[in-house]
Amino acid sequence: MDPNLPPVGLGTMGIEEPEPIATALEVGYRHLDTARIYGNEAVVGEGLAASDVERADVTVATKLWIDALAGDDVGPTARESAELLGVDRIDLLYVHRPRGAYDPEATLPALDRLVDAGVVGAVGVSNFEVDDLDRAREVLDAPIAAHQTELHPLYHRPELLEHAREHGYPVVAYSPLAGGKAGEVDAVVEVAENHGTTPEAVAIAWATAKEPVVTIPKASTERHLRANLAAAEIELDPEEIAAIDAVDREEELYPE
Template identity: 65%
Template sequence: MDLPPVGLGTMGIDDPGTVETAVDEGYRHLDTAQIYGNETVVGDGIAASDTPREDLTVATKLWVDSLGAEDVRPSAAASLDRLGVDAVDLLYVHRPRGDYDPERTLPALDELVDDGLVEGVGLSNFEPDQLQRAREVLDAPVAAHQIEFHPYFGNRDLLADAQEHGYPVVAYSPLIGGEAFDDPVLTEIAERHDTSPAAVAIAWALAHESVVTIPKASSAEHLRANLAARSLELSPAEVERIDDIDRERELYPE
């Protein structure tokens, strides 16, 4: 799936006005999930904007208790209802656990694609062997793989799989849960470019082939700044320096 470089991660957003502002500022990829409890908020924000629905990529995720073959369709339909849309562009398996069974869950998702309720099937937080099995079972190609990917944590095997098989990695938590603002390497590079450490963290993610990202922001100022980070170009040496930060900080372990 061809995704914009910077989208909006909505975990924790409870005001439709934030989503409306994001769309009006130019965001075209909106990411939510059943477990966030805010699909209605995202849908209301979309409805309040004048931007045509067809210009937006709307993504949500099935939680682990909705992955049984008999649960996929009604659970997805409930998400569509909360979002106020006839179809979503991207429907993820949020995590491959709980009721997840590739031989039963994935064909149920293929049926949603066949019926026009979903454009693309996404996977999230999968390991390489799980990705391989999903490719073997799915009729539809893997549209995207959403993973935690930021300067303190990034699974290069998963990135390599995406590059080899031609689908995007959607990097969540690119700002390291706010820790990007205090990192000395990001701060030094930001000062050199007269920008913020957050912009550097986003630009670093985008410097990797096949990676797009979905930072969360609530204020109009931060929404604009995150979107503007698309145009920040880091030198190969700067990217390598961030790559070499000696720290591993996974925010959302299994």
């Protein structure tokens, strides 16, 4: 199963009430991203249940934290996540980081078994290096459905995008607004002024212009939810993209 990942989905880290989830679905979001470590899978599930949007139209994604990646822990933890989310199947289940109990030869076959059992629709990975990606491709029966990684104007990894292009899976960019610092980047501000929009919108447009990138910015208010969704419609020209690419600053928000 290939998950349906639109250009802009909803990152839910820090969302503690179901209302923003339901509102996001109402205004057009069809990709919800959470994780065990966020502690809000039940909240996301409540928002999903409160919505009139057809369940089949929404990609629900979560991630297994590093303490639940041992082969014997993967299945029970995933099933618990599905119960908390209130879904029969997790559309996209990620290895959150290749750390802790992660062992490709034990963790990944356990994920394959969940796909075979119908508990999980597709397997993703998150915060992997190229070597980790190559090893996962060797071990998994199911193809890598997505790689989630930090990507924004202050930090991006071209080699990860190249790997995704070569092997045909999307990159899911988290923290595309640079942790609220998009407005501090001169190149982003200048492009925003050219388009009569916000630096935050430009940061999303810049990310989604990079094949094969989709984004999952967090937002809680209807105004911000709508603005982030609309940002993917902004068309930047190659010179504007290159100007942001050339920002000489690396600021990783979530290092190991």
